[in-house]
Amino acid sequence: MVSVIIPVYNEEDNIGKLHQELVSVLRKIGHDFEVIFVNDGSTDSTLKELKKLPGAKIISFTRNFGQTSAFDAGFKEAKGDIVVSMDGDLQNDPKDIPELLKKLDEGYDVVCGWRHPRNDTAGKIFVSWGARILRRILLGDTLHDAGCSLRVYKKYCLEGLDLYSEMHRFIPSILAARGFSVTEIKTNHRPRSSGQTKYNWSRAIKGFTDMVVLWFWQRYRARPVHLFGAGGLFLFLLGFGIGIYFFVARIFFGVSLAGRIWPLASVFLMLSGIQLFVAGLLADIAIRNYYSVSKEKSYFIREIIEN
Numbered sequence: 001m002v003s004v005i006i007p008v009y010n011e012e013d014n015i016g017k018l019h020q021e022l023v024s025v026l027r028k029i030g031h032d033f034e035v036i037f038v039n040d041g042s043t044d045s046t047l048k049e050l051k052k053l054p055g056a057k058i059i060s061f062t063r064n065f066g067q068t069s070a071f072d073a074g075f076k077e078a079k080g081d082i083v084v085s086m087d088g089d090l091q092n093d094p095k096d097i098p099e100l101l102k103k104l105d106e107g108y109d110v111v112c113g114w115r116h117p118r119n120d121t122a123g124k125i126f127v128s129w130g131a132r133i134l135r136r137i138l139l140g141d142t143l144h145d146a147g148c149s150l151r152v153y154k155k156y157c158l159e160g161l162d163l164y165s166e167m168h169r170f171i172p173s174i175l176a177a178r179g180f181s182v183t184e185i186k187t188n189h190r191p192r193s194s195g196q197t198k199y200n201w202s203r204a205i206k207g208f209t210d211m212v213v214l215w216f217w218q219r220y221r222a223r224p225v226h227l228f229g230a231g232g233l234f235l236f237l238l239g240f241g242i243g244i245y246f247f248v249a250r251i252f253f254g255v256s257l258a259g260r261i262w263p264l265a266s267v268f269l270m271l272s273g274i275q276l277f278v279a280g281l282l283a284d285i286a287i288r289n290y291y292s293v294s295k296e297k298s299y300f301i302r303e304i305i306e307n
């Protein structure tokens, strides 16, 4: 069975057409299927439209928790042993699904879409390009397109995957680090014809910080002291070196240090920077513990509807 997961947030004019396109593709692939829409706190008539779709399952959040939480809820509800994820704005093309499934059949655990050519604004394409370089450096992830939601997974990959923040972009990186085989194929990308994009520049910042956390987590979680120890030592030696330099200059060469704020300022800034960074990482560790130990979730479902 194939489960298709679609997060939607204010997509009233898109879901009807999407569902139609999707069902006509899914009928042809010769598997049982279910279509699960996750209504991520839409404030327009999306939920009303969803209730009209024959055979669809709807997970409806109490408010907007973000696309990542929507995927998480959908994955946990999916009954199929193959899971397909995609956007609900018609930018991904359901006609690509059979190709993705064929690739999965070759023995991969995950097949990702690569939106090529991309039908988005130049700004978005530029951010994706920068993100791709960083992903390659930090995570060793060589996929072209982390922002494409159209992907197919074997269900077992998704076990024990708790997603939050903007992490859905890094699912392939996480799964590859866990040893699953991940590949990509080019998929169609259509311009957004109705509704608005739900993201702005803040996505780039969130995505970047998530990437740093993931980099740390994958590399240093067992031995954070390697990173912080080395970084701490380096900064200490740097500060020590600057201190010695000015000490010698003052004592032996009579250089006046009055009015020289920069040595102090640089040490101060570096130390505060590292303090903040460490605090952020500790907070991340704490929050992971919190969510795994307590049964509390990072999102809340109001109702689950089966049409």
Ligand code: UDP
Binding pocket: 007, 008, 009, 010, 011, 040, 064, 065, 066, 067, 070, 086, 087, 088, 089, 091, 147, 196, 197, 198, 199
């Ligand atoms: N989305 C969501 N919750 C959000 C933001 C987006 O469920 O908080 C959905 C949105 O309805 C769409 C998909 O995620 O189906 C991709 O969003 P969008 O098209 O705005 O992203 P873009 O294509 O501009 O990157």
Ligand code: MG
Binding pocket: 087, 089, 091, 192, 197
């Ligand atoms: Mg879109």
